[in-house]
Amino acid sequence: MYLYLGAFFVIAAAAILGAIIEELRLPILILGTLLFGGLSVAIKKRLPQPSFALFIVFSFLLPITANSIELTLQENLGYASFVTSIYWAIVWFVLTVVWAFGTKLYDSKLFSITAYGAFTVGLINIAKVFETEPEIYTLFGSIAALSGLAGTWLIKKWKDANFGLSVFVSTQLVQLLVLFTSLSIFSIKNI
Numbered sequence: 221m222y223l224y225l226g227a228f229f230v231i232a233a234a235a236i237l238g239a240i241i242e243e244l245r246l247p248i249l250i251l252g253t254l255l256f257g258g259l260s261v262a263i264k265k266r267l268p269q270p271s272f273a274l275f276i277v278f279s280f281l282l283p284i285t286a287n288s289i290e291l292t293l294q295e296n297l298g299y300a301s302f303v304t305s306i307y308w309a310i311v312w313f314v315l316t317v318v319w320a321f322g323t324k325l326y327d328s329k330l331f332s333i334t335a336y337g338a339f340t341v342g343l344i345n346i347a348k349v350f351e352t353e354p355e356i357y358t359l360f361g362s363i364a365a366l367s368g369l370a371g372t373w374l375i376k377k378w379k380d381a382n383f384g385l386s387v388f389v390s391t392q393l394v395q396l397l398v399l400f401t402s403l404s405i406f407s408i409k410n411i
Contacts, residue, residue, distance in 0.1 A: 246288050253281040264325065272326050279334070282318065286311040305348035312342030327379070329386045336371060336387050340364040340394055354405050361398035365391050 260274035290307055293299070319335035322328060340361070347360040368391030375384035 246285075246292055249281065249285040249288050253278060253285045256281060261325070268326075272328075275322055275326065279319065279322070279331075282315055283311070302349050302351060305345045309342045309345035309349070312338045312345060316342060323375075324378075327383075329383060332371075332375060332383075332387050333390055336368050336390050339367060339371075343367075355402075358398050358402040358405065361394060361401065365395040365398060368394060 256274050256278040260271045260278055263274070264271040286308075290304065290311075293307075294304065315338040316335050319331045319338060322331035323335055343360040343364045344357060347356045350356055368387060372384045372388040372391060375387055
């Protein structure tokens with residue numbers, strides 16, 4: 221319990237320090253993210269519970285760091301919105317790989333769900349690149365649902381059916397969301 225509370229305070233302290241000294245925000249976030257990620261893997265065998273807590277902090281810091289990098293790049297380069305969508309698609313696919321690694325490393329259902337969620341959001345960001353009709357979102361949502369079923373099959377093959385159940389349920393929720401979204405899109409277009 222205290223370990224998780226301490227990890228939360230570390231994240232809060234980094235956020236406060238980054239808000240106070242703006243020039244140090246990005247270096248602190250990058251260094252902190254790499255430090256937590258490296259330490260979590262390095263101490264896994266000797267201290268599995270603290271290693272898991274460090275990996276969770278690392279997981280929280282990854283999207284925060286990616287956002288700071290994107291804001292800095294946007295401020296300095298001033299690129300178009302589709303480049304932002306490509307950037308975030310890449311970030312979410314990298315997070316998918318990191319959290320899939322966390323699933324394997326810690327035998328964690330939490331990381332399997334977050335890996336699937338990151339993959340789904342990455343596909344939605346690819347759909348944003350095209351800046352076209354809303355139907356493309358249903359296409360990429362369906363691809364995410366089918367990929368989730370493939371991921372469930374891989375998890376069941378690796379562990380067991382119970383371990384893959386959380387990703388399977390998440391996949392079904394994504395498919396329901398795609399179904400209702402497509403029904404609303406097509407019913408509005410037919411009016």
